[in-house]
Amino acid sequence: MIFDSTDKKLLAYLQQDSKQTNKELSNKLELSVTAVYERIKKLEKAGFIDGYIAIVNKEKIDRNFVVFCHIKLVKHSQDFVISFEKEVNKISEVLECYHVSGEYDYLLKVIVKDMAAFRTFMVERLTTINHIGSTQSMFVINEVKHDTAITL
Amino acid sequence: MIFDSTDKKLLAYLQQDSKQTNKELSNKLELSVTAVYERIKKLEKAGFIDGYIAIVNKEKIDRNFVVFCHIKLVKHSQDFVISFEKEVNKISEVLECYHVSGEYDYLLKVIVKDMAAFRTFMVERLTTINHIGSTQSMFVINEVKHDTAITL
């Protein structure tokens, strides 16, 4: 499939604001509405676009306490890894989980209401998972940057 | 403002797929199309929704190498902090930057093409920022979980 500079610009615009109409995009890209429409359909079908979502304001919904948790497993056998990853997927407070290189095995992004909710999360949800060796939490003091768009 | 369980469900749906029509949402919520429309407008105006975006597939656009970087500043005076945060905001490879508690001062999420691109990023972009004391990189081996929707 062809993926030219117009497609790149289009993806950049859609990453910024997916509610723009094809008419608005056609002006910005200097194309007809149909050309924009077909390029978007092409990008969707080719798998360039995974979906369209609304970004909700964390403060407004009382989920403004963000913590990154490092996790070390007691052992690294395949069954331990699979079991841990399955369990972590069930925890709604864990928005992201990465298997990473370095001293710790996993890096988790946890979003809760406040410190009290984090305590509950740690005691009742996270540390009840088997195979966890140790954890280390980093509290987010300030979100300096949070882009949702990847520069193309 | 009132924020009831229907609004919660609505936000949950929009976080999952913002391209659903008001008609589809009206069926799921058992409301009229206009009621859905007005609730969405209300949520937008009240600041519950920060925006609507397209999620781009990282593999497809050749940006599938994700690294978390810990950063320690040489000093923590306000001018050093402000200067660092300003510089980091300019770097497009840094999608996220958090001021965190713990041993390191900052946690960065970096997205590049591959290890070679990461090397270039480190040498030419990141470590040219003043005031950086030390860095420690964690390479993402596997993305175990990456939810974009916060459970309400």
Place this chain on the structure above:
DNA sequence: GTTGAAATCTTAACTCT
């Protein structure tokens, strides 16, 4: 919150490079 109707947008067949 609902109904209904106008404005706007999406979508697809057709046409022209």
Place this chain on the structure above:
DNA sequence: AGAGTTAAGATTTCAAC
């Protein structure tokens, strides 16, 4: 093959109830 024109159908938006 890719882009433009047109027109039908769907959706958004906004009255009035």
